[in-house]
Amino acid sequence: MICIYWLRNDLRIHDNLALQAATHFDHLIILHEINKEEMGAYRKAFYLQSLQHLSDELVKLKQKIYFVHDIAESLNKIPKPKQVIASRSYNAWELKKEKLIEPPIKFFDQNTLYQEKELPFTIQKLPDTFSAFRRKIELQDKFSADPIKIDILPPESEHRLVSLPLPKIEQSNPNFLGGEKAGLARLQHYLWDTNKVDHYKETRNGMLEFDDSSKFSPWLALGCLSPNTIYRELKAYEEQVCKNESTYWLYFELLWRDYFKYLSLKYKEKLFEPGGIQNKNLSNIKEDSCLLEKIQSAKSGDDFIDANIKELLATGWMSNRGRQNVASFFCKELLLDWRLGANFFQKHLIDYDCESNWGNWAYLAGVGTDPRDRKFNTKKQAEIYDPDAAYRKKFLS
Ligand SMILES: Cc1cc2nc3c(=O)[nH]c(=O)nc-3n(C[C@H](O)[C@H](O)[C@H](O)COP(=O)(O)OP(=O)(O)OC[C@H]3O[C@@H](n4cnc5c(N)ncnc54)[C@H](O)[C@@H]3O)c2cc1C
DSSP: OEEEEEESSOOOSTTOHHHHHHTTSSEEEEEEEOOOSOOOHHHHHHHHHHHHHHHHHHHHTTOOEEEESOHHHHHTTSOSSEEEEEEOOOSHHHHHHHHTOSSOEEEEOOSSSSOGGGSSSOGGGOOSSHHHHHHHHHTSOOOOOOOOOOOOOOOOOOOOOOOOOOOOOOOOOTTOOOSHHHHHHHHHIIIIITOGGGGHHHHTTOSSOGGGSOOOHHHHHTTSSOHHHHHHHHHHHHHHTOOSHHHHHHHHHHHHHHHHHHHHHHHGGGGGSTTGGGTOOOTTOBOOHHHHHHHHTTOSSOHHHHHHHHHHHHHSOOOHHHHHHHHHIIIIISOBOHHHHHHHHHHHOTTOOHHHHHHHHHHHHTSSSOSSOOOOOHHHHHHHHSTTOHHHHHHHO
16 A cells, blocks of 8 residues: 655654654655745745755665645546555644545654653543643643654555655755754754753743744754654653753743643634634724834844844844744734734744644734733833844844
């Protein structure tokens, strides 16, 4: 039987349950539908590098990736009997795409820390606040699977597929090299080589130093790194080197990531609606394209916000502190439709992740899971997190 592996946000060979399952078939064909979203140069470069790296690694295993325009159409070009396998997805758009696929897909649950079967509640009963989710989850023992290593893959079979060439990379950020090799190297660096994780809780709000936070998110977003691998290494690090509040906090943040994925699964399209999961009536929202253009080109007039936008446009990155302030300013100060902000981040962030991005934007717009409807005071935030204005000087000068 032919196995067709539909590669999605699982661009890795290590710790890949789907690829492991593929080894049991007679033949294997690997497909990836090229992402057609409009992307800023840095996001695009990271994506293409990740694809290229995986493609090169698969060649070493005598396999290749077929890059295609349309997954459903491409599957028709492969003779039966066949089994399609893929990593599961969490958002309405991807779930919709899956429904168009024939024959039914076998899914692998491998891009969250806790698999759905490990949750102590059904998706419908998922708590509507992160705190309640975390408290329940933390009572569960976390199982950390052993690393999966794949040395051999089945050969291809006859078909009529033609692979599209990958577009050329125009501009990349040297700090973020796409692909699992660079992702694993980043994990090794942040834990074992530099012990930066020991101080993560104190530095995570920093905006200037690369190692202020883990920077795992771009590799997690495309599945070049798996949460399971991070967790396994973190536990080993805690046993062998240091276990403290900071190492716990990294785990805590990974729970946020899981939470947004499951929240998106629970609320599906609602997550993208103006009133969000709360069905809120946002009657004071402005449709002001001039204001939108101003903030998107770092001309809002608030230097803390503008520095963050400049960083995003110049690197594809913005810190978590920056993202919170920009989103709050966008929705609560300028009163712009939060979905336009989410779209803007979607285009530019190197680590764009549908559920984390839209979930966090909805949260800050007051239509998501935050029971308090908070507004950040950007002046105060700048005083706390950029007291000598070094960050603002770096990006505004
Ligand atoms: C408006 C807004 C938009 C965002 N968009 C994205 C996005 O598109 N992709 C994305 O990965 N994160 C997004 N985040 C969450 C967060 O800002 C980033 O995950 C984090 O800044 C990535 O840096 P890091 O890897 O150094 O994180 P660390 O602080 O080192 O945290 C470790 C990991 O925990 C997870 N994490 C941390 N904070 C959050 C959070 N608030 N929500 C979900 N997961 C979290 C990430 O996977 C991260 O890599 C957004 C936050 C806001 C406020």
